[in-house]
Amino acid sequence: MKCMEKDVYKSSQYNIFFEDKAGVTLLYNTFTTALIKLTKEKAEKIKITLKLNDLNELETDEYNLLINNGFIINNKINEIDQVKFRYYRGVFNSRDFRVTIVPTLNCNLNCPYCFERDKRDENITLKEYEEIYKFIDKQLFICQPNDFGISWYGGEPLLEVDTIENISNKIDIICKNNNIKRACDSIVTNGYLLDEDCAKRLFNCGIKKIQITLDGDRDAHNKQRILKNGEGTFDKILNSIIIAQRYFELVTVRFNTNKSNHEGIVRLLKNKSDIFNKNNIVISVGRLKNYLGGIVSKENDNDCLNGFELQNIQGYIDNYYKRVKTVNKMPIQIKHTNCGAESHKCFIIGPKLKIYKCAEALGYSDSVGFIVDGDFQPNEVFWQWFNYNIFNNNEKCMSCKYVPMCMGGCPSSRKRLGIPNNEICGYWEQWLNIKFNELINTLN
Ligand code: SF4
Ligand code: SF4
Incomplete structure (x- = not known):
């Protein structure tokens, strides 16, 4: 007998069937993250039923399973509205208060693709730090996050280790006064200046996570990540990774990858597994975009990898070097926004008390406002971000x-x-x- 109730449901647009060679099928929903394993026969039946939207063909237990996991939904629902809701919940989550400090725009390297093309010798001054303390103090009081830690970025933040120590101590006090748990801090560095003493100092002031970048094996890296005098930096940075591994809870080695250097990266991981194959080291491949430095246009950056190719390289590394931990081991998860750039309580603070949305966009025209009297004052660029x-x-x-x-x-x-x-x-x-x-x- 036809069940009228089934007429008001439709197949979710986020269903994905995955079938292996032996005929085992998984059905996954990218919105709810529900995942079920189906036999070949059942998969065929459900696939056809969902395609034709003829839910009357389903047994009651099949129907309940699909509806309870969001594989079929009320046909009046526009699922994009649900995705939007989740996105805006992330954007306007006031408790997600995060701060990245860029103590200097100066850098000791001169990578040709650097997006901070207009590198400036500008540092945050002591007077500006007083304003930053006021700002953090106010925001902690308003946002009441579960905990609070600082991310350090640059320029090259290791040019400013004294400052990092001083600021960290002050943040400890501000958190204590606001009764907010002090989370560990993190730093993104090119690694060139990280010696034993520096690692000890960073660790002692609460930095437990560090990210260091390599651009492939020695040859590839030394073509890109060069000092201002043109000298390569590979050996020094590889040694920094060895030091970092002894001090920090998590060391992310980020490989900037493109079509020319990925084979060298795989060779390096194979030959230096004594360095990279450690529990606290994570290998992450990111896209090397030469066009960011303006030396080549995006259309002519033929070495740039597309999303599929980038994931394939990460997957290959994961699979081939099973004992090397990678970021790709993360479980299937629900995403609200892409990153802090889309969250209204995430701030990147640089010299002259300028606020930015993205640590990779610190150019003159990228500032989205200022800190004035301990408050964020957005400019027109801040509002423009939401058009994108x-x-x-x-x-x-x-x-x-x-x-x-x-x-x-x-x-x-x-x-x-x-x-x-x-x-x-x-x-x-x-x-x-x-x-x-x-x-x-x-x-x-
Ligand atoms: S960027 Fe591409 S993969 Fe991502 S949601 Fe848009 S169309 Fe899909
Ligand atoms: S906007 Fe977000 S994802 Fe894009 S580069 Fe900046 S931090 Fe990374």
């Missing part, structure tokens, strides 16, 4: 099955390159393929 959210004029992302995982990729790239920004397309699709394959192997 993924829901504006973006048919491609709005009809994409992967949007709840991807959220349109890096917002800074969307702002710079326009919407939709295709750089990331394929990344999450391939991530799921890799995860599903691993999962099926575990289940078999």
